[in-house]
Amino acid sequence: MEPTRKRVRKSPAKTSVMDAAGSYLDGQLLVAMPVMDDERFARSVIYVCAHSSEGAMGIIVNRRAGSIDFPELLAQLDIIDDADNIKLPESAESMKVLKGGPVETGRGFVLHSSDFFIDDATLPIDDGICLTATVDILRAIANGGGPKHAILALGYAGWAPGQLEDEIQGNGWLHCPADDELIFGSDIDEKYMRALQKIGVAPGTLSAEAGHA
Template sequence: MQEGDNNQYMEGQYLIAMPSMDDGRFAHSVVYVCAHSEEGAMGIILNQPVDNINFSELLKQLNILPEGDEYELPPDLRNMKVYQGGPVDTGRGFVLHSDDFFLEGFSLPIENGICLTATLEILRALAEGRGPSRALLALGYAGWAPGQLESEIQANGWLTCAADPSLVFEVQDHDKWGRALQIMGIEPGMLSSDAGHA
């Protein structure tokens, strides 16, 4: 693909769910678009933490970290949240991370120093303190068939904006939706969930 040919694609951008979003799985969600082409789109929801599991518990389930060894983890990883990345392939882990870690053939560079890796090796690297400096771990992903995402955007299901990497890694979950709107210059109160209703 020639440079400039992918202007219509949204890789490396945010999808911000409109208040009128009628799919509860995406209510008030912010999705980071990891891949988008004529074959469809794939992204990770950034602001839906899974309540009943953290990083160390996930490592135990995957037999990467033996029971009782959570204190061997770097302190900032012990209670690292795990996110619900989307409704597709929910048994599989996906890590959005800084580009200071890269597995040739497995890591997908996206935009602005953010990569996506979906192998157990990145979880091992994190557990051993040799992983990326910034990471967001998600189970599952959001996927769209060819043309589906474009149709949802045209139907006012989503707003799109350029990504600010700090939103992925630094902003509190409950602030991400509002912060993404602020990046666009929109105050959340300006958006009505009753748009189009008399």
């Protein structure tokens, strides 16, 4: 995560990149089909941060990053001293660290509510959700001044131009509108089933036929 000294302010309105046909999926969730044979994405729920003719990028929101916890990560980044862990606000103590995807796994991405914004560093996405990848947001969270809702993801999922569309047509993904509970909820292990329920399907009813929400 690269440091920045830009000032913090409220998020402006986002200009959507969705085309007239509504084919772009930024701000929505991708839900892996049960037949997904790529272990990196099996049973994954991905929040799409960007999608255009140039490709797509998203954050897996239902896969834990091993045993890493947020206070430990803050100490490793020298944002806090080890002895300061007990002084962290509750929101920082309980913040989830997730495995965001197989690309740039050594880099952190914070998906968060739009009540926190850093000029030239925060990407507004949709429905009050933003993405920031700078150390300043971690410092703000550690000091109790960060966004109301946030998750930290290590790495991200990326697709080349046309690749995501091909995977959807090839029965790799379903998609549906996002909601705060599926993005930020603490029940990480239940998100996949809840996402399928949101779409209105049960895993046993899905076959090799492609489908969309």
